[in-house]
Amino acid sequence: MAPSNAKRRKLEHVSSGEDDDDSFAGFSGSEEHSSESAQTSVNAEAVGQDSAQGLGMDDGGIDEDPAEEPESTVHLEQAVARASREEQAIVNGAAKTAQPKQIPMANKISYSRSYESGTSKSGLFKLQVDDMLERVRPRQGKRKAAAEAALHRLKQTIEQIAPRPAQSVADAERALFKEKIVIPFPDPRPSKDVLYKLEYAKPANITVVGSHVLKVASAVRPLLQIDMVVQMPSHLLQCKDYLNYRFFYKRAYYLACVAAALSGAHGDEYSVSYSSMHDNVLLPVIQVRPTSKTSSVADKPAKATAWQIDIALSAADDVFSAEKLGMSKNCVRKNDEQVKAHDSPTPLYNSSLRTCMLMKAYLVLQHKAASSCAAYRDACLMGSLWLESKRLGSSISRGGFGNFEWGVIVALLLRGGGPNGKALLGPGYSSYQLFKATLQLLALQDLRKKPLVVGEAKSFTGSSEWPVVWDAERSHNVLYKMTDWSYQALQSTAKRTLAALGDQHFDAFDSTFTTPVSSRLLNHDCLIELAHATLAESATAKRERSSPLLSDLYAVLRRGLGDRVDEVDLHVPSTPDWNIGVARPPPSTGSVTVGLRVDPEHAHRLVDHGPSADNKAEAAAFRAFWGDKAELRRFRDGSILESLVWATEEAGQLVVEQVCRHLLGKHFGAQVEGSARFVGDECIPLLRKANGIAPFQPLMEAYKQLETDIRGLEALPLSIRQIMSADAQLRFASIEAPSITHGIKQAAPAAVTLQFEGSSRWPDDLVAVQRTKLAFLLKLGELMNDNVEAVQSRMGLENQGEDVSNQGFLDITYGNGAAFRLRIHHEREQGMLERQMKLKELDPKTKQTSALALASYKRGFVKGSAHTQAIAQLATRSPVFSGTVRLIKKWFASHLLSNHIPDEIMELFVARSFTQPYPWSVPSSTQTGFLRTLAWLAKWNWREEPLIVDMSGSGELKDVGYQAIRTRFEAWRKLDPALNRVVLFAASHVDHDGTTWTDGQPSKVVAGRMTALAGAAMQAVEAQSIDLDPASLFVSPLEDYDFVLHLSAAAFGSRKKSKEKGFKNLEVQNTADTSLVGFQPAVDFLTELQTLYGAAIVCFCGGAERKVIAGLWSPLTAPRAWKVNLQYATLPVKADSDVLAEIDKQSILKEIARLGGTLVDRVQINR
Structure with a gap:
């Protein structure tokens, strides 16, 4: 989520030779009538009348007692209230002061009111869009001046070209070849014995079209493109030239003549080359760019030469009959006079020719739209940025829908397209309304099944086999370059953008305009x-x-x-x-x-089921399509079907x-x-048993059996209220799927919380409560051993020395290897801890111990269980969620960050990619989910943006909850601006605190490394694309660390198999041994290192994924003045006249090696 204050955001664009997609993709020549009435059939609320939701927060809404936080609690609550009031004032003030600029008086009132009333979705979104538009509007500069100067020089040269007499194709080619010019004929080339002649005469007209002259070209694009159109004289064309490529042959010759003149006159200062307009091989154009010699002039900065002029040829709009060039007509014939019944229509050919006839007409259409609608230009700029971020463009290789198509459709909808021929859009609409209404048209109306006809519907006679926006006045399909697949991609992209804009709790600005989706x-x-x-x-x-x-x-x-x-x-x-x-x-x-x-x-x-064998026609078609893969099969229900296996x-x-x-x-x-x-899904081999949640089903079945067995015990002192899972293995999110097989014990027991029914017999003392819980666990273990077959229970103690925290757990292991660790949840503990913290006579140390115990209680007994349930439900709804979480955790572990980033936070990272996937759809494969999560991590500004995830799927997190979370985030940032305590703020619909899992970890250094590693991964994805080896994303050099401890297999609970043969009864005893359950020497070793050397060393570990513990020496261990009681071993070092204390690294590393014993294979010292 974005912060409350509007920030200037850097716009990123992919450099391309087609930076201006407006390049004359098809204009029309007839004069436009005045714009229709502003009345529209589009509901204003559907277009953009989104309620402007101010980001002001209420003072309340934080479901937490002030006693939760030690000492700083009062400051936090005050900061929450202050942030709420300040944020509300900022948003209200912005909504009152922000005004659109340069609005014609005729539309000023309606345009201003629509923008101020909240049609931009929210005050924040409005400020972001206004700021973006201010920076991308075209402006005068050295680059534009240089390009326009070249434009005038080129125009003068073209006007002075001498005519060339009519000659045969062969003679024309020979003459130009002597000038080192080749005619860019399209395929098939003209035959040398054709009767018609090629001729050059002075142009009928030279004009500039496209986004530059319309002032809708983005100023932030790296290349300034200007489109010049040279109109061929009509007397050079004959009435039958629309057939069999004749027009395109004559056009190619005319273009070659222009190229010869420009190359001869400006060859030293400009480079002249051919290019296919929008990848259409029928329409070559001339590209003119400054040469390297021009670019190297010292007094011209590089940006001043970053321009390009495209010169295209057009024809008069009435040179050929529009009816003969309809979408259903065939214009490529073997016989010029006849059209065979089997001849297919040639819509691309026909529309390409119409494009050459309509260039000026569409310039007039867009100019009139800009004059009648104040927001038209800004809507075109918004569309341009949206298209560029989605890698869409007017060229065929980029889908055939770009800036030109966007601008023309908006202009047409301002004139018609609605019921009874009325305008679908009104001139008083704001830019956001125009932008969103156009997206709605693209997303919600299937233009293949229901073409959009603007004008007289009877003029449309084409097939709806492909997408159609029919401009009846100009008899042209604006979408003629689009294919079935490119239109489907455009429609899906528009739907995703609308979903993002409609999500009131998601900042859709970045995903709509700036996040590139080119990978x-x-x-x-x-x-x-x-x-x-x-x-x-x-x-x-x-x-x-x-x-x-x-x-x-x-x-x-x-x-x-x-x-x-x-x-x-x-x-x-x-x-x-x-x-x-x-x-x-x-x-x-x-x-x-x-x-x-x-x-x-x-x-x-x-197995795919085809048609029944009784249906002869369909069965024959099925076999014809699938070939020898199709086979006839009988199924259990008695049906006999064509099938694929x-x-x-x-x-x-x-x-x-x-x-x-x-x-x-x-x-x-x-x-x-x-x-x-x-x-x-090249990432799947990186995980063992990566098939969704299926690998976890044996453990889930064992968990259900555990619940049944516990509830079946009759001698318990109290009845069971609920049994709750609180472990990554029970939410389908552990890196390794648990191995539940006979003879192999589960290494890590799954945590389970047990809650009894309330009773007045529970003691009122915290220490006594913990002792009572231990007694309950002992009794539960005895009953399980006595009443359930093939079960072993084992008592364990924890948190020694912290008598107000949970003191024990019970490990229950089944004969099939499934292991569970039970802890008892007593709901009165929270109130008792909160009351104890409020005691004024309590000393600071005891108060801090109580605060830590309260935080641990909430994590383990309240938030942990709720989080597990939410993640498990999400994994059940999304088949690839489990694999994605496991892969992300493997990535963090491989980069030695898993001891700093809690499992729950990693799971929230992935959950965000599934609940707020914009600008993409919900991931449907493990690899895309993994890569999109990394892409978000690479650009997440965790200093200024909280992570808020609603995993419910039903919108359980309401506006009040979002506001409370944002307010709490702002309060934390004001209370802790240096991020010494809370770096990552991550909340969900089951945890509004945001600091449950991140209070105290990770540090800024670790969070920064996470961002850097994710950014490096995305650079590799962009650079290598389809050649990427996913395994390379899981490797980072160990040389980045000061030292590395290489651990042995024993550190991860492995035991070497004895080569000696033993007695069978002893093997059975070893199999039944439960001592390895929960045995994690590497974790215990790391914990001890952090306890002993935490003041001097920052440790990094990834568990079994990378069997090392890496370390960085803390900056606090730099040489300093000598003093006693330093928390690490030191050596006296003489510096000038003083004696400094320097950390004794060699001694500390030797101590660590000795402490690790056989767990440490070797110590690698890098510096």
């Missing part, structure tokens, strides 16, 4: 990499799109995977730029990547991979299947 490993559960060369064009494609074979690939995978996946996305390589003196490069030698988002409920299914995943391949490989081989050939590289 494919974070976006998808499985990836399939296919060599581009193997995916040749197919003549059997069902429809002509950017690549017909890709459409077939998508259709086959979508049908074959079925309900195993929720989303199939294809990522194609972008088309490269090329030199004007060489031929267009062949199709990219890169790879096509298929991204899958799986459904964990069905992804691992081993897949191998178990233990064989080495995920079921999803088996399905995909079979489909690729069956429908695209062995070469495609052989070259396919599958990446999915």
